Amino acid sequence: MICYVDFSNFSIDEFFGMSDDSNPLMMLIWIIPIILFVFYGQRIQLIITSSDVKKKITELEQFRNDSRNSLIEYIKKNLSPKDDISQKIDRFIEYFTIMPIDIDPNGIIPKIDHFVRSRDDVTRKQVRSLFTDIDMMEVTKIQNLLEIATTLQLLHKVVRHLFLTAKKQNNYPLILPLQMILPMIMEHACALNDAVPAFKQGQPIGDGIGPLIVGGMMLSTKKQNIEIETVYSESELEGRKIILLKAEGPYATVGRPGKATEKLVEKYKPNMMIMIDASLKLEGEETGSTAQGFGAAIGGIGTDRFMIEEIATKHNIPIFSIIIKQSINDAISLLKKEIIDQVDDVKNQIHEMINDNTSPNETILIIGVGNTIGVSQ
């Protein structure tokens, strides 16, 4: 059956109840939402935002559980722990570091360095104590995997805390900064989650490009330990003495470049320092693009950078740096072809830098900064 409706006498004013003979029901339809939004607007926004944040928290929880389970599974499958390690791993994951008081910041760097190194040393010892026989490669791999699980645990806990506090207090403005920062947190968490396979298999990561370049220059030289998990060697280039420094590979470590640089500068009194490191690219920049600059190219908590800057300033040594740009995800997951293909170009840049800025018989210290997992020397 076909029905025909006559729209020829349809009036918008009448439909919305705005004409003189207004419909009280239509007026209510207008007024109720206004009242609702005035008094409950924030709560409605809170409910809408909450569902999005909740999804992200579930994702973070999944990442945390995956990284923990993956670590335990790796240990059980590949190593021979003395007894059940699940409880101990859970305890390690909960470890925290209280940073020194900074009301008086004078002398804070040695304190931070002491706390961070102590934590590092204790974790290494405790990881070793879990097994009757374990080599250095596996110890450093487990330390890195623990670091990933701990960071994911922390991210999950902090985001959940902020969300629950906002919910508990029905405080919409409190959830706004969380909603704004959450995409960045999720990017970081995804990168950490993606990094697990590379660390489990001992594959080189994007951050290892600095040690890879310096490691290649060290190949036919005599390597010596200068600090924990840090090696150096002497080489020669067009009449100049070259001192090469990097973390000891193929272990999953960044070494201790700060302390090692202090020792090498005191020993060799170099005329110039060159640092090679991976650097986070800005949006729009190409992965693997390189740039030259001045100053200490080194990330981390800041203690190594402080030591290098301090010793370079004391001896009036210029610091040149070359950075290889990449995203956070590229930096901690398996090395990309675009990044490793830059090795020869960076080596040429180092040679040019040395030729342009030093004379024969001078000494140059070259530091390859980064995690040297899967990269020997």
Place this chain on the structure above:
Amino acid sequence: MARKIKTVISYTVEQCDSCTELSKRKFLSGDYIFKIISKCPSCNGEIRITKIFGETITP
């Protein structure tokens, strides 16, 4: 935001120190960059791993 599913295949590149002959294969557990693998069959030089990298395959 749904995450894109991507597969990363890891490769190892071996190169002879003397004759610079190259070969590319899939990554094997225990590989690391600058590891000496064997003697070169053509020139008796040392074959070393020079590259390990990942290539992404997006379905």
